[in-house]
Amino acid sequence: MDETVQKSCWGVTAKAVIGLAGVILLAWLVIGSESAAMIAQR
Structure with missing residues (x-):
């Protein structure tokens, strides 16, 4: 029983x-693409 619970x-x-x-990776990709877009606009 204990092994099953563990x-x-x-x-x-x-x-x-x-x-x-996965959530952190997704957020990093979204933030990274936004940063790249801002740098490209300069």
Whole structure:
């Protein structure tokens, strides 16, 4: 029983970490493209 709970806990943790990394990556790409557009306008 404990092993099942531990595995599911790590599964949830892994999904949360991957999801957070994806959100940060997406935000970085959006901010990066906006910065590149601003630099190009100068």
